Amino acid sequence: MEAGQARTLERPRISAVVTTFNEEHNVGDCIASLEWCDEIVVVDSYSTDRTPEIARGCDKVHFFQRPYRGSASQKNWAMDQTRFEWILIFDADERCTPQLQAEITSLLVSGPRAEAYVIKRRAYFMDRVIRYSGWQHDRVVRLVKRGAGRYPNKRVHADMQTRGPAPVLKSPMLHFMIESFDQYLPRIVKYGFWGAAQGWKTNRTSGLAGVFGRPLWRFLRMYVFQFGFLDGMAGLVFCMLQAFGTYLKWAILWEWRANAARGRMPKLPEFDDDESVWAWGQGSDGGTTAGT
Secondary structure, rough: HHOOOOOOOOOOOOEEEEOOOOOOOOOHHHHHOOOOOOEEEEOOOOOOOEEEEEEEHHEEEEEEEOOOHHHHHHHHHHOOOOOOOOOEEEOOOOOOHHHHHHHHHHHHHHHOOOEEEEEEEEEEOEEEEOOOOOOOHHHHEEEOOOOOOEEEOOOOOOEEOOOOOOOOOOEEEEEEEEEOOHHHHHHHHHHHHHHHHHHOOOOOOOOOHHHHHHHHHHHEEEEHHOOHHHHHHHHHHHHHHHHHHHHHHHHHHHHHHHHHHHOOOOOOOOOOHHHHHHHHOOOOOOOOEEEO
């Protein structure tokens, strides 16, 4: 089914959700790829660039700003602002392809058998598809019926929990993960800090195994055992970046524990303690973990 034909068919109404922070180079293209949805809810974390201006300039966008307390918190809150039965969740550096649009439209028209669906992600590193390193299997729950899915209370790397099984759609979304180092390295540092904070909150400790062993294993797993070397120089750099992120998380946690023993407590990022953000909707309950 062609995307243009799919749009003409009657289907349940669908809300798109996009979360943003300083995404002026991405948000316009992301929203444009979702204009076939009936509304687009953009939740911004007080961007300091042109992201709010660009988002507000799109007709279907309902624009909100809210302090960032983690991806899970932001996405749960955003879902609660939507109006329609089905919700499609995207990050600003992701794109919905015409093929994915057509598949979702056909699914909704024909009557979905499940309440949540997994979407594969095709990851790009500087305009090059990452074909190996394990990222060729990247997939996340992003299409969900209202009340049938919820993110758990985690500051980083939270996987959506669903009320039932979540089949995998055939068509992938595009994920422009790394455009440049000046864009990506600050994100690695933030994720390392947030990951360490999550570890601190859950009473994790870090030592030689965490600071040295975990980054080494991540690099070997991605580059050797998951064939990252087949992506050439890009594969080497990509795998080392991911190992570096793992190192930062466990090194920061080690530093915090070491300083705490000297009476110097870390300054943690804000966690979202609003129970309504984590509560499932009426008639739903906790379910199975099925992807971010």
